Amino acid sequence: MAGTSGKQTAAKSTARPSKTRQRDYHVGNLDQLLVEEGTRLLRKEGLHELSLRKVARSAGVSHTAAYRHYDDKNALLAAIALNGFRRLHGYQDAAIRESGSDLNLRFLNLGWVYVQFALENPEYARIMYGGAGLDFADYRELATASRRSYRELLMSVRLFQRHNLIAGGRAKQKTLAAWSIVHGLSMLLLDGQFPAPTDDAAAMEKLVKDVIVNLYFGLR
Amino acid sequence: MAGTSGKQTAAKSTARPSKTRQRDYHVGNLDQLLVEEGTRLLRKEGLHELSLRKVARSAGVSHTAAYRHYDDKNALLAAIALNGFRRLHGYQDAAIRESGSDLNLRFLNLGWVYVQFALENPEYARIMYGGAGLDFADYRELATASRRSYRELLMSVRLFQRHNLIAGGRAKQKTLAAWSIVHGLSMLLLDGQFPAPTDDAAAMEKLVKDVIVNLYFGLR
DNA sequence: TGTACATCAGTGAACGCGCGTTCACTGATGTAC
């Protein structure tokens, strides 16, 4: 539902070379294609199995071609992670939009889509949150993108406070509490640490929302 | 404070070969030594830099000696992770012990030591929680150890419920909420995603405990 | 519209590297007598 990027999908279907016909010498948007194939491999095989050479191979291109578009492997990983943050922002924006003026619903939805994003796009979790060893100091856009998610949450918390839905003061600390619970929930569920009904989408949504409500009550 | 394992430290100081004197041909507890050196390297250089050969070198032993004690690299990683869980259990047990009969304090402390463990032993976080790509199905003791932490939390939640400190019913879901918030908090702080006063221990402890209290109120 | 040419985006051979793992081995240890 939330966060489906029509633009991305369209670009994919035109840019990706058909397996049957011969690919043109010039790919066109190889930079984008590499990000897409990298993401696909990440999802399919995991971070530990990802290499520049595999991504290039999967894009149907020699393994040195990537250097035309990215300084090195980390730069490609950073581009993938950045794409992940953009998609997360899409989820968040949609959650706010769809909640309309119902602020209680907005709190619930903002939390829910964070977890939903992680569950639907498990390939990003590790790369966006330190698992790839990417230093955000080397990739400013990543730091910016991460902070955008946080700021969106912070501004919502302040809005809720203005409407007396949660107690006043210490907005940053309360934002951290909200962020922590959905972040932790995402990671525990992704890692399979908690025996959750992963196959039953409705039950999962209920479980996640119940947990979020637990915190919501505490913030009042 | 909590969870300092005297036994481990003692074993380390006797088993680790002095850099100056010649190491005996037989190391003694090479299996343990490899876990210790692996942990040290993990802390110093991170998971991505860790290799069997480095661990062996760091233990002052040929890189094939490790196979006398561990089937392969993953088995060593699993042993390191298991050690991490044991230390976490130490933190948890100490938290319960030190809280005595004050159940409110117990809730707070149980949460606090989880985060404290992560902050004081950052090398474990990634390896214990899926980052190393270890399949817990291949290492039953890991699954068992992870579940022990969870069960300790769950039993505490049920205890709190019996004393009417938190609302009745859905103990598992409430446990998940508690686990999620401390897990997420740990990860966000470790990854430096949230601008926290990492250099000020007292301020950190207060921040963490305030966040935990946020949830505690919500669980009532 | 056609040609010359600069620029761009690929290729593929080559590099050195550290890795995990195997193997036949040897030195050290501990036990039976």
Add this chain to the structure above:
DNA sequence: TGTACATCAGTGAACGCGCGTTCACTGATGTAC
């Protein structure tokens, strides 16, 4: 207490591998005239 010997815990050479990155190159593209 001393010796023979089986067992154990190391060694180090060797393997094949995939990796990231570099380099000189060439084919494709687009623009100026």
